[in-house]
Amino acid sequence: MSRTPAGTGRAARVPTTPPTLADVAERAGVSRQTVSNAVNNPDLLRADTLARVLRAIDDLGYSPNRAARNLRTRASHLIGMRISPAQEGTANATMDRFVHSLVETSREAGYHVLLFAGDADDPLTGYDDLLRSTAVDAFVVTDTYLGNPQAAWLEERRAPFVAFGRPWDNPAAEHPWVDVDGAAGTDLATSYLLDRGHQRIAWIGWRKDSWIGEDRRSGWSRALHARGLPTTGLASRVEDTVSSGAEASAVLLDEAHPTAFVCASDTLAMGVLRTLGDRGLVPGRDISVIGFDDSQVAQVVWPGLSSVRQPLEDAAVEIVTALEGLLAHPPTVGPGVMLTPTLALRGTS
Amino acid sequence: MSRTPAGTGRAARVPTTPPTLADVAERAGVSRQTVSNAVNNPDLLRADTLARVLRAIDDLGYSPNRAARNLRTRASHLIGMRISPAQEGTANATMDRFVHSLVETSREAGYHVLLFAGDADDPLTGYDDLLRSTAVDAFVVTDTYLGNPQAAWLEERRAPFVAFGRPWDNPAAEHPWVDVDGAAGTDLATSYLLDRGHQRIAWIGWRKDSWIGEDRRSGWSRALHARGLPTTGLASRVEDTVSSGAEASAVLLDEAHPTAFVCASDTLAMGVLRTLGDRGLVPGRDISVIGFDDSQVAQVVWPGLSSVRQPLEDAAVEIVTALEGLLAHPPTVGPGVMLTPTLALRGTS
DNA sequence: TGCTCACCTTGGAACGATCAAGACGATCCC
DNA sequence: GGGATCGTCTTGATCGTTCCAAGGTGAGCA
Incomplete structure (x- = not known):
């Protein structure tokens, strides 16, 4: 079989457009809104209609377009987290474990984790842009070891965020936080x-x-x-x-x-x-x-x-819980959460 | 000052809507499209108009709404990467370093990294949903150690992805990959x-x-x-x-x-x-x-x-380069890239 | 039969950006 | 001088979803 020239392409090579709500509606013989309800408020539909719509969704392999949904609902279901360069020559591997726990827990809550990097000298790089472009719904702020300029900055802008690490330099801070004692x-x-x-x-x-x-x-x-x-x-x-x-x-x-x-x-x-x-x-x-x-x-x-x-898995759970509260309507912000570490005993003691 | 009752709130407490293209356009005395061009195709504008628009953008602190842009352009500028649970009791910390390099390099290319988790037993968890909902533009597939079912699956669906790890079980695979020799x-x-x-x-x-x-x-x-x-x-x-x-x-x-x-x-x-x-x-x-x-x-x-x-930093650069080619119009897919590791010499040799 | 009511369903209008094409001078060339 | 061209900006339509308010349908009741 000879390759067709670039540009024309075989039919199968054309990136086929994913099915939309309208496609599903047509196939199921209902309106768009009904399909939307089937996805977001199934209780509103009669059982047989629901079944028919779900069937059509399944047949077509439909999944709501995130961009469109995000645009309408003003929410991205994304949580931003800044990571700093891994330090060579030290044993600091907590981030790896924590990030994984966070990703896992977020998923269960319907969120994904978006990573971004920043300059070592400017702790605010990245936050601003993501916030203004409404790319993320909230942040998890981790590097709070030396005071916490991000927290103050985010708080000032009323950006939803949860800190992993208590507000050392400002015990009166009102943002939610989770820390290990x-x-x-x-x-x-x-x-x-x-x-x-x-x-x-x-x-x-x-x-x-x-x-x-x-x-x-x-x-x-x-x-x-x-x-x-x-x-x-x-x-x-x-x-x-x-x-x-x-x-x-x-x-x-x-x-x-x-x-x-x-x-x-x-x-x-x-x-x-x-x-x-x-x-x-x-x-x-x-x-x-x-x-x-x-x-x-x-x-x-x-x-x-x-x-x-450190109970990083528990920390991730608490952080996601706090985030959910923060993003709820109306937002609820609980007190800081302090977790207790455990002792892993091995040969040196 | 007494707190106003919940619901009415003080003006400052109302989550103020971010400025839109239309706001900028009005302030600069031009049309929406002109503002859009100022952001995306500055060359099209006359110098003084451009300056005026940029000024307005700066004054208002405008940043394009990602959801709206994503919807229109059918691109999210997000790269999905699945992470598997960190293994305790081993020294496998390569992911940490690689992820950071990838995030860093992606940023320079205008992309963010979206992490997602999956079940250990089913290597396809997560890919499907992100793909169909057009939440990510492409994937970086890392866990190719035992064959590579994801690669075959993604290739079949014509999903853009770059593998970190060569296609061991299928040398004839046509997807781009980067690996360390x-x-x-x-x-x-x-x-x-x-x-x-x-x-x-x-x-x-x-x-x-x-x-x-x-x-x-x-x-x-x-x-x-x-x-x-x-x-x-x-x-x-x-x-x-x-x-x-x-x-x-x-x-x-x-x-x-x-x-x-x-x-x-x-x-x-x-x-x-x-x-x-x-x-x-x-x-x-x-x-x-x-x-x-x-x-x-x-x-x-x-x-x-x-x-x-392993030259993970270089690998990240190669991967992002391959991704850019893949997402370009028309897409260009180069051959696999093989990188050579170096030797870190210390006391044991 | 006619009415109410509950329950689904419907079409239209956002959300905020980009695309495609059109308007409008100013410039150029024959 | 008239038509084509170019540079610059504007207008209307569109991406795919959810929100809104109104519209349909059938059951239940008098």
Whole structure:
């Protein structure tokens, strides 16, 4: 069979136009509106009519044109989420898990997730355009680690959004948010170690300007203080890199002689493991280590890094629930939701 | 100030309708079409008119309504991509990096990425609906590891899509695809080890039903054969888990006495590292190990796992280029694109 | 038979953009 | 000077859906 010249094309090659409401209506012998009702308000139709229409829909493989529906209803059923570049050299893989949970949960609620990127320096890139062109119904704002300019900006424009991360710098913020209680997580980890007899538990966390870091740190100190134990000299605040964790743990081992480490991240915990290895200390037997985030690294490394695991699946569910409330008529905005992490125990503790 | 009762609301609370083309037209004293041209075909306007219209657009903060534009132009400027659940307990973090690259590159081409989920058992979930409702212009199909039913299905429906992964089971497939040459990667890794004097290099890969696994394996055997070295007894095919890698490497060490390992994944390589640790062997000094994918695990583990790194950023660029060709008028579909991975060298080699 | 009522169904008008074609000077050329 | 051409802008129709208000139909009742 010879190829027909470009331009004319075979009939089958012509991109056949998808069926429309009118096509279905004609086939079912009813009007457009009846088909629309069959799709959106089936209760309004007599049973046999409904069946006939559904049959026609099925026969033709009809699915409502999203653009037309969006235009009429002023809703896109799309949720925008900005993603920032993955950081190389760290164990931060929470986004992967969270994004997937969000996509999954959104689907059940009839929404899709639209990703967009932005410049690292300007946290507002992308939001503005998507908002004004009514491309998305709402946003999920995730990167709230250093204050939250997006939240203030979106709130000002009355754009519907839910933050994953509490409004650290503005406790009076009125937007819905969902967060994981980092302090509860480190408290859990620290208390677990205390229960196993540890008395000197060190902390390696992030620099003081990180709200999340300070929150996680507070769980560690809270747990120690609750048992009347001191924290002095047992804490270190460094960059979130493996080598920083290694150096900090070396110093702490020399100066404070801890028997266990709780870390603000798995990245830092990996640094601790490196130092232990260098000194011939066996993690889990000689020194216990617990990280944070339950990354793939924690799951794969030998002998398994114990870690605080964020309930990202639950977070996604809560976020979608909040979004649904926000987009309902009238909108309902509930209070912030705080979730408690769990402990994934492995060989290092 | 007392709150006005619900329903009436203050003026500021009323969700103000975004400006439309007509608003801009009125403000600029021109017709709708002229505004449309100012946005889409600026060359058609006289300079002063253009300036006046742009001014009005800026004043009003106008941005074309996506739904309306989509309806008229029959295009959504959205690219659909299905994501499958992240696998726990493995080091497969390539998706994270790829998705980000894709989002970034798409943006430059004027596209956004829409994520959707599907059941693990039915690889077609989601595609159908998005396609029929014309919600996306095209798809990026990623999970082509076991044949590729989506590709055949989409091709049959003449849906525009680009596959990340070559059409293993159908070399005659006519759809555009982009892939990374796994064999070249493992060849690179093996040859590197050979250059460093290794003679007995073992392979730990996946079960035989994995096209990708066999491809990667062929690079290893190719490199050995090129130097006249045998492969017999040096290969093992197992599940993609850490413990499988550990067991396989233990057996290989006992029976074949290799001095180096090349693995089909970082997960398997982590298993090798565990076995080496158990036996008091130092990776990089006593035995070299090279993994595949350059996951976060490889970057974070001590002493750094050498790994074959896929050029995912380049892949995203190629994919978007192919998509643009596919969506152009008339569509142009180029040949498949094969990219060569690089070697990320670290402590284990 | 005539009336009401409930229940479906119907045609027309948005939604906000682009497409196709037309209007209107000004310019050009023979 | 008249007709064709060009550049610039305007007008009316259209994309496919949902909203709106009115129209039909049959059952139930007096």
